[in-house]
Amino acid sequence: MTDITTPIDLDATDLRILDQLQRDASLTNQALAAAVHTSPATCLRRVKRLMDAGVIERQVALLSPAKLGAGLTAIVEVTLDRQGAEHLAAFEARAVADEAVRQCYRVSPGPDFLLILQVSDMPGYHALVQRLFTQDANVRNVKAFFSVSRAKFEPSVALPAAATT
Structure with a gap:
């Protein structure tokens, strides 16, 4: 490989x-x-x-979250109190293990993580907050944004132009 x-x-x-x-x-x-x-x-x-070669990572079917009862999308910024490598890795491992976390990015500057969450509703979001953020003493700040509509969702990657020879 x-x-x-x-x-x-x-x-x-x-x-x-x-x-x-x-x-x-x-x-x-x-x-x-x-x-x-x-x-x-x-x-x-x-x-x-x-x-x-890893260019094609995997082949999947794209499903409709709303039609499957996961109609609330949240974009969440998470800032940790301690940013040592072991602390970042520990939070990341917990985040990616949670089924509601659909995407997880370690970002800079600003917050430490940006998470894309897919949950059924606000009580589902609250349950996630309890298990992922509230119980972690290293989570300093959480800022959530809730999607009211999805104007575009395009999981494809823009391809480069073919080289001319």
Whole structure:
């Protein structure tokens, strides 16, 4: 497996494959190959290479939180009292282990963490506050923002232009 922090060279075919998979990862290999104008064997080999290199981290289905009873999204800034590496790592481990935490970023400057939470409702948020923030003596400040509407949610990554040779 290639080091995931090292960028790999992507040609135009790789970029077409990635673009199609970001739009619809459920495509069969045959359909994907047809869409990117390559043979199924070549397409399969390239997808495997992109997965082995860590460019494709995983393939998932995007679900509607609201239709599954998790209609409250909160964006939460968390500042810790002590920012030593062990304290940051301990909070991060607790945060990422919580099912309601959908995304966790260690950020700088400003707060130490930015969390994206998905809970059913305000009582669900309150329960999360109790288990993740209130019981942690190292949490100094929590600032929450609640989504009233989602204008855009795009999990795809902007792809670079293909290198011309």
